Amino acid sequence: MPGEIATDRRLWDISGKDGLHFLQGLVSNDVRPLETSDGIVWAALLSPQGKYLADFFVVRTGGRLFIDISERVAEPTLRRLTMYRLRADVQIAPLDLSVVRGLGEAPAGALPDPRHPALGWRGYGLDGGAPEVDWDAIRVAHLIPESGLELIPDDSYLLESGFERLHGVDFRKGCYVGQEVTARMKHKTELRKGLVRVSISGEAPFGAEITADGKPAGTLFTRSGDRAIAHVRHDRAEGEMRAGEAILHLDPLAE
Known part of the structure; x- marks a missing residue:
């Protein structure tokens, strides 16, 4: 091609x-x-x-x-x-x-x-x-964020956005701007929020709020067919979620 x-x-x-x-x-x-x-x-x-x-x-x-x-x-x-x-x-x-x-x-x-x-x-x-x-x-399909879409200036964090999995951060290189916060997040027991792939059925716009049991659970981003990228609170994303008229469930990566 x-x-x-x-x-x-x-x-x-x-x-x-x-x-x-x-x-x-x-x-x-x-x-x-x-x-x-x-x-x-x-x-x-x-x-x-x-x-x-x-x-x-x-x-x-x-x-x-x-x-x-x-x-x-x-x-x-x-x-x-x-x-x-x-x-x-x-x-x-x-x-x-x-x-x-x-x-x-x-x-x-x-x-x-x-x-x-x-x-x-x-x-x-x-x-x-x-x-x-x-x-x-x-x-x-591979949960890869994009500038200005899932990656939001002055809001997103690298480790919540998959930069370690996607070879975008090095923890041995030494100091850089923002390194201290990134290193602290790396050594926490687990991240409370982050990008995930979800299965989706029904209509919902880009940027729609995701809820679980009526509580805010995250934000819906890029969609392709019956899958989408979302940023969620992990403790509220274990069951059925909703965004607009759509029903969402976690769709774990196979890799």
């Missing part, structure tokens, strides 16, 4: 001798492997309180270091990165390359999406066609 152009993504070129070190001190994942070889790392930028602000791919390929980010969170993220830059030798500039993604055999120069094998590959500056893949169906 040929790749398709992801028109909702932006690329920023990262240059200057401090570029990688600058990102290493800010994001949730370890980007140091990109010092020595091409690759792609998925990471998040957090507030000092440990809340999600943005997620993006840090990519090195063809001798260039750049960021691949959703346009939903691009502008505020650029402002924050610029604020953190201070006197570091780092320049951030728009990069005029296409973002192409696809399934099946990857073309030369493409890189595997680091979050999950079902997401295929990503390429930069490659030829691509119109969108054909139902990415929401893939995301729902």
